Amino acid sequence: MDRLQELTEIIARHTEEDGIFATRIPRLSLVRMSKRTEPMPGVQQPALCLIAQGVKQVLLADEVFEYGPARHLIASADLPITGQVIQASPDEPYLSLKLDLDLNALSTMLIEMPPPRAGFGIAKSCGKALCLSRTDPQLLEAAVRLLRLLDTPEDIAFLAPLAEKELLYRLMRGDQAQKLQRMLMPESRLQQVNRAIAWIRQNYDKPFSVERVAQEARMSTSSLHEHFREVTAMSPLQYQKQLRLQEARRLIMSEALDAASAAHRVGYDSPSQFSREYRRLFGAPPIQDISRLKAEPGRYAPASA
Structure with missing residues (x-):
């Protein structure tokens, strides 16, 4: 066969x-x-x-x-x-x-x-x-x-x-x-970027400076900018934003939080900024997005694989 x-x-x-x-x-x-x-x-x-x-x-x-x-x-x-x-x-x-x-x-x-x-x-x-x-x-x-x-x-x-x-x-x-x-390899560029990624994932809900991330990755700031984008196709701050929005969506969907509470939980100070960025990533404001996810779960397969 x-x-x-x-x-x-x-x-x-x-x-x-x-x-x-x-x-x-x-x-x-x-x-x-x-x-x-x-x-x-x-x-x-x-x-x-x-x-x-x-x-x-x-x-x-x-x-x-x-x-x-x-x-x-x-x-x-x-x-x-x-x-x-x-x-x-x-x-x-x-x-x-x-x-x-x-x-x-x-x-x-x-x-x-x-x-x-x-x-x-x-x-x-x-x-x-x-x-x-x-x-x-x-x-x-x-x-x-x-x-x-x-x-x-x-x-x-x-x-x-x-x-x-x-x-x-x-x-x-x-x-x-x-x-x-x-x-x-511990000191390869990819492994250094992975250290930066791991730190951002642990601290995504807090403000941070690129200098702090570079220190955690054991890279210069300019090297971090270059290689982080090369590996992930985005900047460290863009990466953080995606993590925040995805976690906020999970909180609204799984824990029944309202949009404002979810936004605050993941580190947003401005509800209006959160709503704008949420709609830009998911194609609809939080209430409408979650409603369609619940109405047609079979149309929204998880991203991986």
């Missing part, structure tokens, strides 16, 4: 309805959507996202990443993105897998692996922490081998770590290998 077809059938068998489903395999989740979804902002954490069927579009600031079957996306930092399934139907639903990257396992492999052959790991024209690649047969075979374990759950505890290691090995031998290696 064609490996892509087998991957499609496994995901379909373990996702009988639309949604995102955690599996018994650690860090692995499956996604099924039977119709086109609306754009949905969220934070993409370091992960491998591989599509078996359908097409998805991911926006990082003003950059568009569109991918479909036998292509995969690698995220190497926590990134505010907007995701949208743009091709799906009840007969041919969107089907994908997401494997959160085990950074400890990747670090161990980086130490133990022999040097790659010449020409491997060169990520052409992709300086961002979000990159697309074509899925080669070896990587696809490793993904299928991991997902086959869902049909024999008694084998997962013993064989899933081996299958996941093979999948990570294929990634470390693929055309995004250099990006993954930079993510793991």
Whole structure:
């Protein structure tokens, strides 16, 4: 059987309805959507996202990443993105897998692996922490081998770590290998930006200076500006704004806070500024946005994967 077809059938068998489903395999989740979804902002954490069927579009600031079957996306930092399934139907639903990257396992492999052959790991024209690649047969075979374990759950505890290691090995031998290696090296530019990202995520609801963020990242202010934008396609303050607005939306949706209380909770002093920026990101003011999310939840799939 064609490996892509087998991957499609496994995901379909373990996702009988639309949604995102955690599996018994650690860090692995499956996604099924039977119709086109609306754009949905969220934070993409370091992960491998591989599509078996359908097409998805991911926006990082003003950059568009569109991918479909036998292509995969690698995220190497926590990134505010907007995701949208743009091709799906009840007969041919969107089907994908997401494997959160085990950074400890990747670090161990980086130490133990022999040097790659010449020409491997060169990520052409992709300086961002979000990159697309074509899925080669070896990587696809490793993904299928991991997902086959869902049909024999008694084998997962013993064989899933081996299958996941093979999948990570294929990634470390693929055309995004250099990006993954930079993510793991303590003083690489990507790791420095990741330190800045981690600090902003912990302090997003408080005012901060770019100088303070640069100090946390162990970079000069000018270097932070340059490399933060190179990795995330936005400035540190733009990154903070997206985190604030996404958390405010979650508070209004999940904890039933009113817009003013949510705005104050995430660090806004001006309710009118909050309303303007919320509408700019989500396409509607808070009350209208939350009403449509509750009325048609199936049209608003989470951004990741």
